[in-house]
Amino acid sequence: MIRKFLMYTLLILSALVLFFPILYAISASFMQPKEIYAGELFPSSISFDAYKEVFDSIPLLHYLMVSFIMSFMVMVGQLVISSLSAFAFSFIKFKGRDLIFFLFLSTMLIPWEATIIPNFLTILNLSWINTYQGLSFPFFALPFGIFLLRQHFLTIPQELWESAQMDGCSRFKFLIRFVIPLSKSSLSALGIYGFLTTWNQYLWPLLVTNDDTVRTVQIGLKMLIANESSSSWNMVMAAVVAILLPTLLLLFFGIKHIREGLTAGALKG
Amino acid sequence: MQGGKARKVRKSGYHNQKKLFGIGMLYLLPAFVFLGVFLFYPMFKTLYFSFFEVGGNGQVGEFVGWDHYIELTKSEEFRKSMKGTFLFVLYTVPAEIIIAFFLAVLASEKLKGIGFFRTIFASTMGVSVAAGATIFLFLFHPSLGVLNNILGMFGIDGVEWLTSSDWALFSVAMTTVWMHLGINFIILLGGIQNVPDELYESADMDGAGYWSKLFKITIPLTSPVIFFVTIIALIGAFQTFGQIDILTSGGPAGATNIIVYSIYQEAFQYGNFGFASAQAIILFLIILVVTIIQFKYGEKKVHYQ
Numbered sequence: 001m002i003r004k005f006l007m008y009t010l011l012i013l014s015a016l017v018l019f020f021p022i023l024y025a026i027s028a029s030f031m032q033p034k035e036i037y038a039g040e041l042f043p044s045s046i047s048f049d050a051y052k053e054v055f056d057s058i059p060l061l062h063y064l065m066v067s068f069i070m071s072f073m074v075m076v077g078q079l080v081i082s083s084l085s086a087f088a089f090s091f092i093k094f095k096g097r098d099l100i101f102f103l104f105l106s107t108m109l110i111p112w113e114a115t116i117i118p119n120f121l122t123i124l125n126l127s128w129i130n131t132y133q134g135l136s137f138p139f140f141a142l143p144f145g146i147f148l149l150r151q152h153f154l155t156i157p158q159e160l161w162e163s164a165q166m167d168g169c170s171r172f173k174f175l176i177r178f179v180i181p182l183s184k185s186s187l188s189a190l191g192i193y194g195f196l197t198t199w200n201q202y203l204w205p206l207l208v209t210n211d212d213t214v215r216t217v218q219i220g221l222k223m224l225i226a227n228e229s230s231s232s233w234n235m236v237m238a239a240v241v242a243i244l245l246p247t248l249l250l251l252f253f254g255i256k257h258i259r260e261g262l263t264a265g266a267l268k269g
Numbered sequence: 270m271q272g273g274k275a276r277k278v279r280k281s282g283y284h285n286q287k288k289l290f291g292i293g294m295l296y297l298l299p300a301f302v303f304l305g306v307f308l309f310y311p312m313f314k315t316l317y318f319s320f321f322e323v324g325g326n327g328q329v330g331e332f333v334g335w336d337h338y339i340e341l342t343k344s345e346e347f348r349k350s351m352k353g354t355f356l357f358v359l360y361t362v363p364a365e366i367i368i369a370f371f372l373a374v375l376a377s378e379k380l381k382g383i384g385f386f387r388t389i390f391a392s393t394m395g396v397s398v399a400a401g402a403t404i405f406l407f408l409f410h411p412s413l414g415v416l417n418n419i420l421g422m423f424g425i426d427g428v429e430w431l432t433s434s435d436w437a438l439f440s441v442a443m444t445t446v447w448m449h450l451g452i453n454f455i456i457l458l459g460g461i462q463n464v465p466d467e468l469y470e471s472a473d474m475d476g477a478g479y480w481s482k483l484f485k486i487t488i489p490l491t492s493p494v495i496f497f498v499t500i501i502a503l504i505g506a507f508q509t510f511g512q513i514d515i516l517t518s519g520g521p522a523g524a525t526n527i528i529v530y531s532i533y534q535e536a537f538q539y540g541n542f543g544f545a546s547a548q549a550i551i552l553f554l555i556i557l558v559v560t561i562i563q564f565k566y567g568e569k570k571v572h573y574q
Contacts, residue, residue, distance in 0.1 A: 007378055014372060015389045018450065021404045022392065024415060028407070039418045085300040094293035095286060107304060110312055111556050113508050113529045114549040117318065117536050118311035121327040141303035171292065200397035202511035203529070207537065218399035222515060225403060233407055240400045251395035252388055258455065 022244065029237040036233050050238035054224075057235075059212060060242060063220035068246075070135045070205075070216060071198040077140035078194040079187060086149035087175050091161055101150075107143045116207065123208050134208045135216070139198060145190050152186040153179060185257060192254040199247055217243045312553075318546035325540025337547035346523060347531070347548070353438060354527040358506045360442035361449070365502050366495065368446065369453035374487065376454070377461045387458065394451030398511030405444040406431075406516055434524035437517050441525050444512050449505065453498050460494030461487060500563055507556055528552050 028036060029050050031043040054060060088094075089101050119138055128134030156179060164174050180187065205216045215223075224239055251258075294301075319337055322330035341347050372390045376383060393401070408415050409430035417427035430440040464487060472482050488495075510529045513519060519526035519534060526534070528548065536545035 004380070007375065007380060011375055011380075011383075011386045014375060015386055018372075018447075019389050019392065021401070021408060021447065022396070024408070025404045036413060039413060039415070041415070081299045081303065084296045088293045088296035092289060092293045092296065094289040096290070097293065100297065104300070104304070107308055109557055109560055110308060111504065111508055111552055113510070113532065114553040114556075115308060115311035115315060116532070117542050117546055117549065118314035119307055120537075122306065122311070124327070137303070138307040141300045141307070143304075146300065196395065200399075202398045202514070203533070206514070218397055218511075221399045221403055225406065225515065233410075233413065236403060237407065240403050243400045244396060247395040247397065248392065251392065255388060255391055255455075258394075 022248075025237045025240050025244075028234055029241045031234045033232070033234060050232075050234035051242070053232075054235045054238045054242070058220060058224055058239075060217070060220065060239060062212065063215055063217040064242070064246070066214050067199055067216040067218070070132060070214070071195045073132060073136040074139045074198040075191050075194040077136065078142045078145050079191055081141050082145035082149050082190065083175070083180065083187070085146045086153050087171075087179060089146070089150045090153035090156075091158075091174070091179070092171070104143050104146055108147075113203065116203070120207050128208070130209050130211055130213045132214055135205060135214060136198070138204070139194075142194065145194065148190055149183065149186055152183045156182055188254070188257040192250060192258050196247055196250065315546045315549050315553075318543050319550050321543050323542035323546070325542065327542065330543075333543070337544050340544065341547055341551065346526075349523050350526050350528055350531040353523075353525060354507065356438060357442055357445075357509065357525075357527050358503065360439060361445050361506050362499065362502045364442075364446045365449050365453055366457075366498060369450050369498070370457050370495070372450065372454050373457035373461050374483065376458055390454045391451045393448050394455065396448060396451070398448065399515060401448045402444055402512040402515035405440075405447075405512075409440055409516070431517055432521055434521045437521055437524045441509075441512055441516055444516065445506070445509060448512070449502065453502065456498050456501075457491065457494060460491040464490045496563075500560065503559055503563070504556055507552065507559075528555075 024041070027042055030046045030048070031040065032047060032049070035043055085104070089097060123129060123134040123138075126134075128137075160178060161174055164178060169177070200218065201216070202218050205219050206222070209215050209219060221236075221239055221243060224236060228236060318329070320332060320334060322333055324330060376387045376390055407413070411417060411427060411429065411432070414430070416430065420427060428436055431437050468486050468490070469482060472486060477485070508529055509527060510533065513525050513527065513530045514533075517525040519530045529552065532545050532548045532552065535541050535548060
């Protein structure tokens with residue numbers, strides 16, 4: 001009994017401390033400027049003024065849409081390319097397969113940041129600055145995703161492929177009809193992971209965009225802070241909440257998939 | 270007659286193998302193209318650039334050999350940046366793992382409503398670098414920020430979180446630890462939940478207490494996962510950029526100018542692509558060495574089931 005009480009106390013305290021920054025951002029987004037100045041913890045009344053103001057003063061909806069399209073493109077690209085590669089590494093026994101797999105794995109050692117200079121020049125030379133291709137193409141091939149899916153594909157019995165072959169099923173059909181449906185959990189984990197990490201990207205969109213055409217929310221937020229004076233913190237927090245909402249919701253609904261998918265990868269690795 | 274047949278079989282086997290290789294490559298082609306253009310090529314190009322004078326729009330100038338690297342060893346600024354980078358790793362990685370492990374142990378209890386707490390503990394995974402750093406920028410605000418207000422309530426003078434070179438790196442580290450707790454928590458929780466219940470049951474029968482179970486069962490059996498999380502956290506710490514850009518822009522006086530920010534500044538603000546490439550190669554080497562050391566020495570201490 002005492003133990004249970006102690007556990008709940010610790011859980012509630014930790015949750016409060018950990019969630020405080022987000023709660024406070026939500027709280028401040030409903031405040032009036034004078035309440036911000038007074039250093040209040042809670043608004044005296046709920047006001048949506050800050051939201052109205054921020055949506056009026058910057059094209060936040062446009063930024064949100066750009067981020068969504070970019071993240072969706074990367075997610076689909078990663079799922080397709082990772083599935084195809086993982087399939088080759090698990091169901092096609094060709095010579096040199098292990099060597100190539102090792103080569104792919106070893107690229108996980110390369111920090112993406114170490115390659116930004118030539119990558120920036122590539123995008124510049126292709127005239128892909130301020131385009132969706134420029135934002136998303138560099139992230140389509142994800143060695144971690146290939147590895148994660150291969151681990152899952154290997155749990156599918158080879159006999160299934162052999163019997164499908166006898167029924168005249170082609171390789172590609174087998175991938176689409178059997179392997180993909182059997183790997184839903186890993187695919188959704190990878191999909192959510194890819195979407196979240198792309199949505200959260202900062203350095204790359206900063207480099208390859210210089211106007212509003214394909215500006216992402218993250219960079220839009222940076223611009224907002226740079227331009228606003230400290231009196232409009234309620235506005236800035238309203239923007240933060242608007243940006244957090246989609247990913248927090250995705251996380252809350254997808255958390256089970258992520259946990260299963262990621263821990264499977266971690267444990268088998 | 271028989272020999273001819275055998276040769277035929279061998280020949281078709283060879284053909285089959287060649288065909289399989291072709292099919293395999295076909296499936297790998299998209300990955301090869303994208304990895305080639307955006308990873309292999311730029312990695313070699315970075316190495317190449319690091320031996321040349323390269324201007325801000327990529328025109329390659331004169332060959333300078335090891336000059337950039339020699340300059341790095343002499344540069345006071347780069348030494349400061351490296352010191353900051355290692356301090357940052359020291360501030361973030363152990364704290365991230367210890368706190369996340371504590372939360373994971375708490376959340377592995379089978380209690381009513383535990384799912385709610387798990388979701389809250391994982392929530393920072395859905396917080397982007399820009400949003401998280403912006404919230405902390407507000408919390409750290411010298412006069413309006415909650416942190417100084419709370420200190421004020423206890424009669425303690427406000428801290429210059431981001432404007433003092435003694436505090437700035439610590440403040441950025443604090444923000445980073447908070448942002449990384451979610452993902453570390455999720456992975457560690459998965460590891461703890463994979464420990465078979467029977468082990469705890471038999472420990473209970475032997476009369477083992479809470480702490481002895483934690484140190485003799487939970488920690489040793491989750492060590493592979495702790496090891497995995499440590500690598501991720503270390504590599505992540507070396508790649509930190511967004512929170513620096515929003516909170517301090519590398520300042521004050523270069524106190525938070527850690528390596529990726531330094532590369533960014535050198536390349537995209539000063540236009541020294543060659544010199545910046547040499548720094549990028551150093552970043553690559555550091556991550557390579559850290560990973561190799563970890564696998565060589567860390568793995569021995571890890572307990573696999």
